[in-house]
Amino acid sequence: MTIDDVAAAAGVSRMTVSRVLRGGHLVRAPLQERVFAAVKKLNYRLNVSARALAGSGPSRVGLVYSNPSQAFLSELLTGALKESSKLGMQLTLTADAETHDRTAEIDALLRSGVQAFVLPSPACDAPDVLKLLREAQARWVAISPANLEIHRFSVSADHFDIAGRMTTRLIELGHRHIGFIAGSATSKGAAERLRGHLRAMAAAGIKKCPVEQGAFTFQSGLEATEKMLASFPECTAIIACNDDMAAAAISVAHRHHLDVPRDLTVVGFDDTPIASIVSPAITTARQPIAEMAQSAIRLLHTASNLTSEDDNKRTQKVLPCTLIERESSGPPRVAARLRA
Amino acid sequence: MTIDDVAAAAGVSRMTVSRVLRGGHLVRAPLQERVFAAVKKLNYRLNVSARALAGSGPSRVGLVYSNPSQAFLSELLTGALKESSKLGMQLTLTADAETHDRTAEIDALLRSGVQAFVLPSPACDAPDVLKLLREAQARWVAISPANLEIHRFSVSADHFDIAGRMTTRLIELGHRHIGFIAGSATSKGAAERLRGHLRAMAAAGIKKCPVEQGAFTFQSGLEATEKMLASFPECTAIIACNDDMAAAAISVAHRHHLDVPRDLTVVGFDDTPIASIVSPAITTARQPIAEMAQSAIRLLHTASNLTSEDDNKRTQKVLPCTLIERESSGPPRVAARLRA
DNA sequence: CTGAAAGCGCTTACAG
DNA sequence: CTGAAAGCGCTTACAG
Structure with a gap:
């Protein structure tokens, strides 16, 4: 089963088939259709070794x-x-x-x-x-x-967009007091996520946007969360810049006898294994x-x-990234929360 | 840089180079050496597309x-x-x-x-x-x-061997009262691990080899461990047939206020993420x-x-598999342990 | 044990 | 916009 079989079935020359298969430039539409029909009918598959050997790419x-x-x-x-x-x-x-x-x-x-x-x-x-x-x-x-x-060429995940969507989702759920735990200052992704968050907060007209500095580690998440709860006791949701810090935030919440998500919503980023293992499982975002x-x-x-x-x-x-809602996020409790 | 360049450098025909490259059958040793020397000198790499296209394999x-x-x-x-x-x-x-x-x-x-x-x-x-x-x-x-x-062709990990080595290692550490939590009855790997364990116990002259049935899940590990501690209170080490059940055993130990590994050594198999995440990190084995x-x-x-x-x-x-010793295993406490 | 010929299935120029 | 020729770098028979 070669390109010549296809050419014969389609009633064209081998070159025409080759052109169609490489993107169809310079071949008229009706001919293209005939070639595709023949390919389909014969269940033809290009021999990649032959292409690689002959081609210049x-x-x-x-x-x-x-x-x-x-x-x-x-x-x-x-x-x-x-x-x-x-x-x-x-x-x-x-x-x-x-x-x-x-x-x-x-x-x-x-x-x-x-x-x-x-x-x-x-x-x-x-x-x-x-x-x-x-x-x-x-x-x-x-x-x-x-x-x-x-x-010259690059591929990236849209951290700005997903952080904005994450924040917007929490706002939809009813949160107005949202704290953000940032990632390492040197990380571009971390900066984008913070930007996306702040943009979504501004779009919702929320002025108070407390940010604590973290460093992507569980330990730094522990410290940043303690600071956040102390300086921003009315907060009902914490967005951590990765899952490790989110897991740390949950751990601190439990230490303070706060139920997640009833008393405090916690979300992370990256969908690393820890996000599924901890309890409650963490709402997070996946990169494609x-x-x-x-x-x-x-x-x-x-x-x-x-x-x-x-x-x-x-x-x-x-x-674009994908939002994954799990157990650690929910609407804020209606009754005002009390905290020392 | 083709096979012909190598042939020229080695002073042989293209066919001889091809034969040497395909395994050296039917080519005299001195010629082979010359070919290999030329390949090395020219830093020649076979074009895999050409081989695939021409070859029959x-x-x-x-x-x-x-x-x-x-x-x-x-x-x-x-x-x-x-x-x-x-x-x-x-x-x-x-x-x-x-x-x-x-x-x-x-x-x-x-x-x-x-x-x-x-x-x-x-x-x-x-x-x-x-x-x-x-x-x-x-x-x-x-x-x-x-x-x-x-x-006709198969590749497997040596579960029998690694389980034996795991058990032998615990015996070396001083354990004599070792409980085994088996995996699903239908799993061939689980059966092999149990066999390897029992063989090592027999080789060490240890007669009492309590086994509780598990099913590879965390939940089943919880139940099996409870049964084990109840029926075999003098046990100083538990070998679980996978990491999830080992993590469950640690959780039960903590519930009973037993320190791992001081009061109870717990080990698992497979080196899954949970083995590194839980505290103490689980001693386990990796498949290659x-x-x-x-x-x-x-x-x-x-x-x-x-x-x-x-x-x-x-x-x-x-x-063969590899034993990975982490924090959840150690010598048994010298003082006799008391347990209800 | 070694070599000269043909060909694997495509694509690249080069013509029309 | 379409086609006939040459060739990509190897390996497979087929000879010696």
């Missing part, structure tokens, strides 16, 4: 990861794998060992002919990695980079990791068709 | 998974991906949706020409899946199958998932070189 892509959580990695890999097997690209994994010489592995890939890379943060934030890739004239797509400006990886592979694929003229254009994909 | 392998934990999936994928990119096989993922028609996805792969599959349990235990693959004359490697006998996946891919690759004469031989790989 990158056929191997290196995926560089450094100690991510297993949940992140599994989603990243499923997304990248599905798209690359669809496009006929061979995915090669490499762990960017953070110790020792972190560029050694990438250098080995480069030497073996890999020219296209998917670089999830923090690999895409490392100057030595980028320097190496630039020198080798390799192409890469950054995933969740700290600095968008230095990358698999889609981000798919998108990165697709960018690498189409990038090979770009002319040098396009070289200055930047492609920045921003994908 | 399976070049695409389908990996069928059904709702595994993300930790399992990420390890499975990294292992499978590393090996397949090394061997030049294209990995295609497919989720065997447990609802609806679970064979539909596999059927689609089959129709698209995929002839080799990696089937982690429970996909490899499903009669309809196996029937489909047999009819299509596809090859597959089962990972952790419930029934070894029905598979990535290695199992690698091994499966390798089997599929070599299987394509088998003659039909070998068809009756079975290849069953059994890989």
Whole structure:
């Protein structure tokens, strides 16, 4: 079952089939239809090895990861794998060992002919990695980079949007006294989430927006929550910038004999395992990791068709997150709460 | 940089290089050395697309998974991906949706020409899946199958061995009164672990081996532990057949005001996230998932070189697990413990 | 044990 | 907008 069979069934030349299969530019609509019909009828599948061998685009892509959580990695890999097997690209994994010489592995890939890379943060934030890739004239797509400006291609999650939606949802539930526990000051995602939160509060006309500084750790969440409850006793909801700090907030609430969510709503971000394990399970938000990886592979694929003229254009994909409502959020108690 | 460059550098024909690269059969040792030297010197990497296109072995392998934990999936994928990119096989993922028609996805792969599959349990235990693959004359490697006998190729973790080592370790620490909380009666791994435990107990000359039936859930662990403490009050260590039940045992111990591990050692199996999250962190054992996946891919690759004469031989790989000692295990308290 | 020929299934130029 | 030719980098037969 080859492209020639399809061509024969459709009554066109092999080239026409190839063109249609590569995007259908330069082929008239009626011919395209005939080709697609033949493909469907014959249940034809393109031989990706043949395409990779004959084609000029990158056929191997290196995926560089450094100690991510297993949940992140599994989603990243499923997304990248599905798209690359669809496009006929061979995915090669490499762990960017953070110790020792972190560029050694990438250098080995480069030497073996890999020219296209998917670089999830923090690999895409490392100057030595980028320097190496630039020198080798390799192409890469950054995933969740700290600095968008230095990358020709990037894919990120929309932290601003999801934080706004999270806040808006709490307001819908009836909350008016909402405290925010921020993430590390250096994190771009953390900053975006805070911005999204403040924007939603402003949109709802809520003036008082207490923020305590956290650092993404459980311990920092503990401290920030204590401060929040002391300085803002009327608060009915706490938004923590990640799940670890949200879990800490729940723990502090329990210590204060507050029921979650009856006395205090607590929400987090990232949908890490802890969010499902603790009781009550935490309302949180998921990043579309698999889609981000798919998108990165697709960018690498189409990038090979770009002319040098396009070289200055930047492609920045921003994908939406999903809100996951679980047990830790609910409407505020009607009766005014008393707290020391 | 092609195989011809290597041939020129080594002063041999292209065919000789190809033979050496495919395993070195039928090529004299001195020639092989020259070829390898040239490969190394030129930093040559085989073009996997070309091999796949020209070769006769399976070049695409389908990996069928059904709702595994993300930790399992990420390890499975990294292992499978590393090996397949090394061997030049294209990995295609497919989720065997447990609802609806679970064979539909596999059927689609089959129709698209995929002839080799990696089937982690429970996909490899499903009669309809196996029937489909047999009819299509596809090859597959089962990972952790419930029934070894029905598979030509399988890869499993050595549950018997690791359970024995776990028990032996507790005995080394000084424990003599060890209770075992079994897993579901239908699970082959659970049975193996119990067997390994009993074997190690017998080897140490310990006669009393209380076993309570569990069902792998936290809830069942709670009940089994209560029964164990009631019927076997002198016990200083509990081995639970997985981490969820071990976490439950710790919870029950705390309820009884027993310190873990001072008053009671608790260990689990599988190294799931809960083992690291609970306090104290649980001593457990990891299965070599990535290695199992690698091994499966390798089997599929070599299987394509088998003659039909070998068809009756079975290849069953059994890989060792790793013991991970954390905080929930320690020597038993010297003073005799009192318990109601 | 080693080599010259043909071909895997596509895509890239190059013509019309 | 469509097609005939050449070739991607390997491996498979088939000879020696």
